[in-house]
Amino acid sequence: MSSNSHGSAMHGTLSFVEYLAEHKKLQSERSGSQKKKALKIALLSSFTTTGIKEVLSVKCFDAGVATDFYEASYNQFAQEILNADGALYQFKADVTILFIDIMNLLGDDFFFPYRLSDDDRKKVADVKCEEVFGWVKMLIAKGTGKVLLHNFRVPYYSPMGILENKQKFGFFEMVKRINERLADEFKNNSQIFVFNYDGFCSKHGKASIMDNKMYYLGDFKLRFDFIPFLCKEYMAYIKPLASLTRKCLVLDLDNTLWGGVIGEDGMEGIKLGPTPEGRPFLEFQKYILNLFERGVILAINSSNNPEDVEKALREHPNMILKKEHFAAMEINWNDKISNMRSIAGKINIGLDSLVFLDDLRSNRELVRLALPEVLVPELPEDPAEYLTALMELDDFNVLQLTAEDKNRNRLYALDQQRHEHRANSVSITDYLKDLKIVVTLAQADLMTVPRISQLTQKTNQFNMTTRRYQEEDIKSFSEDEHFRVFSVKVEDRFGDSGITGALVIERQKDVWRIDTFLLSCRVIGKKIEQAVLGFLIGRARKEHVRCLRGEFRPTEKNMPATSFYKNSGFSLKNELNGEETWERDVSIKYDSPDFIEVLWRG
Amino acid sequence: MERLKDVLSKVLGVDRSKITDDMSPNHVDSWDSFNGLLLVSELESTFKVKFTMDEVSSARCVGDIKNYLRKHGVVLKEA
Numbered sequence: 001m002s003s004n005s006h007g008s009a010m011h012g013t014l015s016f017v018e019y020l021a022e023h024k025k026l027q028s029e030r031s032g033s034q035k036k037k038a039l040k041i042a043l044l045s046s047f048t049t050t051g052i053k054e055v056l057s058v059k060c061f062d063a064g065v066a067t068d069f070y071e072a073s074y075n076q077f078a079q080e081i082l083n084a085d086g087a088l089y090q091f092k093a094d095v096t097i098l099f100i101d102i103m104n105l106l107g108d109d110f111f112f113p114y115r116l117s118d119d120d121r122k123k124v125a126d127v128k129c130e131e132v133f134g135w136v137k138m139l140i141a142k143g144t145g146k147v148l149l150h151n152f153r154v155p156y157y158s159p160m161g162i163l164e165n166k167q168k169f170g171f172f173e174m175v176k177r178i179n180e181r182l183a184d185e186f187k188n189n190s191q192i193f194v195f196n197y198d199g200f201c202s203k204h205g206k207a208s209i210m211d212n213k214m215y216y217l218g219d220f221k222l223r224f225d226f227i228p229f230l231c232k233e234y235m236a237y238i239k240p241l242a243s244l245t246r247k248c249l250v251l252d253l254d255n256t257l258w259g260g261v262i263g264e265d266g267m268e269g270i271k272l273g274p275t276p277e278g279r280p281f282l283e284f285q286k287y288i289l290n291l292f293e294r295g296v297i298l299a300i301n302s303s304n305n306p307e308d309v310e311k312a313l314r315e316h317p318n319m320i321l322k323k324e325h326f327a328a329m330e331i332n333w334n335d336k337i338s339n340m341r342s343i344a345g346k347i348n349i350g351l352d353s354l355v356f357l358d359d360l361r362s363n364r365e366l367v368r369l370a371l372p373e374v375l376v377p378e379l380p381e382d383p384a385e386y387l388t389a390l391m392e393l394d395d396f397n398v399l400q401l402t403a404e405d406k407n408r409n410r411l412y413a414l415d416q417q418r419h420e421h422r423a424n425s426v427s428i429t430d431y432l433k434d435l436k437i438v439v440t441l442a443q444a445d446l447m448t449v450p451r452i453s454q455l456t457q458k459t460n461q462f463n464m465t466t467r468r469y470q471e472e473d474i475k476s477f478s479e480d481e482h483f484r485v486f487s488v489k490v491e492d493r494f495g496d497s498g499i500t501g502a503l504v505i506e507r508q509k510d511v512w513r514i515d516t517f518l519l520s521c522r523v524i525g526k527k528i529e530q531a532v533l534g535f536l537i538g539r540a541r542k543e544h545v546r547c548l549r550g551e552f553r554p555t556e557k558n559m560p561a562t563s564f565y566k567n568s569g570f571s572l573k574n575e576l577n578g579e580e581t582w583e584r585d586v587s588i589k590y591d592s593p594d595f596i597e598v599l600w601r602g
Numbered sequence: 603m604e605r606l607k608d609v610l611s612k613v614l615g616v617d618r619s620k621i622t623d624d625m626s627p628n629h630v631d632s633w634d635s636f637n638g639l640l641l642v643s644e645l646e647s648t649f650k651v652k653f654t655m656d657e658v659s660s661a662r663c664v665g666d667i668k669n670y671l672r673k674h675g676v677v678l679k680e681a
Contacts, residue, residue: 017612017644024615050636213655214639224643 014058016051016224023054026061038068039242042093042144044077046104047221056231063235065242074219075104081135084142094145095241097234098135099197101221102152102175105132113171114159122169125177132178133185140191146399146470148237149186150197151179156206190400190450190471193237200233236394243457243468246375246395247349248297248327249288250340252358253304257285257321259383262308273318280383285320287387292325295405296396297347297412299328301339301356306331327412336363337370347412348521350460350557355395359383400471402451404498414495415522432526433595435492439531442601444478444485444502452487452502455518460557462529463518464550464564467504474504482507483515488532490523497523501532510546511583512536517550524560527593533568534592535600541586549573550582603678606671609648610664613641623665649676 014022039060043049053069060067070091072080077100080088103110105128113121132149139147154175158164164172179198186192201209204226214220222230239245254261258281259271271277272285292298298321302309309331313323323329328346330339336358344351351373358364359379368376380389398405418435444452453471460466469477477483488501500523504516514536519529540548550565566572569590570582592598607618614632616625627633633641642658645651645667651674661667668678 017640020640021612021615211643213653213658214643216655217658218635218639220639224640225647 014228016055016227019055019058019228020051022058026058038066039095039238040068040070040091040093040145041238042070042072042088042091042096043099044072044080044088044096045099046075046077046101048074048219049099050220051224051227052231055227056234059228059231059235060238060242063239063242063244065238065244078135081138089142089144092143092145095148095238096139096144096146097148097150098139099150100132100152102155103221105152105178106174110155112159113174118168121171121174122177125174126181129178129181129185132182136186136192145191146237146241147192148195148234149182149192150195151182152198153201153206153209154179154198193399195233195237200230204229232392232394236397237399239395240397240399240457244395245398245458246355247353247458248299248343248347248355249291249396250299250301250343250354250356250374251288252356252360252363253300253302253309253331255359255383256357256379256386257281257288258312262312263304267308267312267316270312270316272316278318280386282318282320284383284386284390287390289320289325291396292321293406294396295398295401295407297327297349298325299343299347299354300326300331301336301343301358302331303333303336304331327415336367340367340371340374348461348524355393357390398454400450400454402454402499404451404500405454407498411495411497411522414497418492418494429595432593435494435526436597437526437528437531437595438491438597438599439528439535440489440491440599440601441486441532441535442489444474444487448487448499449474449478449485451499452485455499455502455520456516459518459520460555461521461560462524462564463516463555463558464514464561465516465553466555466558467516467553469504469516477504484512488519488528490526490528501528503532503536505536507545508549510544511549512540512545512547513549514551527596529564530568531592531596531598534590535598537584537586537590539600545586548584548586550584552580552582554578603668605648606645606664606668606678609641609644613637613644621664623668624663626663645671649674651676 041056043053049071053071057067057069070088070093072088077098080086106124109116109124116124136147136149152175154172158171160167160170164170167173182194186194209223209226210221211223214223251257259277260269262270272281273279274282288298300309306329310323313319313321328343330343332339340351340354340356344354351371354374356364356367356374356376357379358367358376364376364378367374375395377389377393379386404411442448450471453469453474456467456469456474474485478485484503484505484507486503486505487499488503490497490500500520502516502518503514506513506515517529517532519532536548548570550570552561552565554562565580565582565584568584569588570584572580573583574581607621610616610621611618614630614637616630616632627638642653646653649671651671653670653674657670661670671678
């Protein structure tokens, strides 16, 4: 089954009933043969949620994620959370969804909010908040992974009628206050994500979010039709959790970034600007620029004369996206597939990090067929719908945004310069010497833990073990006396690449086991790994460690790491199912590259 | 009748040829309370009708469903 990374393309438009049928099919196909490690999802709710598990598991499957579910018994969520030895905690979820309806939270106060005084309404809101905080904190303390906490549907009907907002502290304010406090409480908590369920209900229409008959007959507080939409929202969190975040948006130009064909209509003839036909493209570009500023890499894959395009990017008065926003531009008459490959090559990322937008169905089909790793979402016929389609794309989400992410635009521009510089240098060594590389190693701290975790999630090529760690994992390593976590920062004369490498070391008596050793693809090919190893050997000697033990776990993508230990004087001690264990006595001399300056900030 | 059979077979996973007016939750394992409600929801969207709660709770078999559909103005042609 070629399910991997097709994303929404496969079952994107199924109805609820079709999802249920698909789920049944998957279950019978999968029984017994499930090899992949499954993402464990616990679902806790205050009402009937039949259907959510089924739809979500199909959506996860389409994204290449196997799942294992735990569903709390009907309306038993509070009991299960409080039962420290219960099945919920034995399940050990990776993500726990807590979906409580406002009617259940407030009980009779939902129906009689004005039997309370203004002050009491506020008090009740605060008491309820504390109750929710308590549940969430218990979940975190017991280790149920990330928590996805629904906020609450703000009612649109008030018993006060038109006088609702004349109250000192009204019914609507009561629920809004709970939502605000939830958001504030967990703003800086990387384990708890507040899902804006009130926003979800507004988006789909509060008046139709519930089917009254189904509510009374079966306690369904969400209409069946909306369950696939809800699960789509969940996927925005699940994708980054399963390391499925995509990094680069590849764009076609004609009729994608502007209306018309530049080669025929000329720069003056294309539709882009404050006119009815031009505005959809103008706003589409603005949103893409937002993505760029948030850290998404942009590239162009277009059949055109490069001179026409460069002129338009430079001179068109309404062009929002400029040359400097693109990390790679393949504007030529080659086929879209080879262009796509060279874009991935130039930026040094995998095809599975790319999303491709093209208005032509034939191009989309072509790329999907030839390069199934690339995500090719449908683009609507009508440019008026482009922006909405792009906003629905959830594949660029990350669970934390680091300074490096926000800076990435600048960093990739610098990479372009470095490449041009390399073309002018005589030899690779001269080039590297001339770069004046400085590598700074430091112990992980509060500031760097998120970035280090992110690197373990995203780094595929120079990654000796490809162990993916969440922020809390890295944090606990850094607090454990048996572990050392180092960040690796790289600078050169063109600028600062930020933290682009990491090490996790476990001390086992007089041996340092290198649990994780990785460098971002942006800095590989510069012998930085050798400089880091040189540092590690020196550091080990100082701390009276006898030997380094390195592990290599092969993946489809970490070829650049394959021979690193072999070529660095390690000897093979063990090999099991392709996983290798290497050792190196630290007393043996190691020549690290003398043109890289290594600094230590202990 | 064809569209009704479509909905029944889609939701309950039963063979179209086995659908009779007598068919009820007693004969079909997959016709549990959840699928019963799902059936209601699918019938409502397919035939653009809205059943009352009473109708939903009192329908016992396919024949009852047909009667309620007719009551809401749906014309069911017998195959």
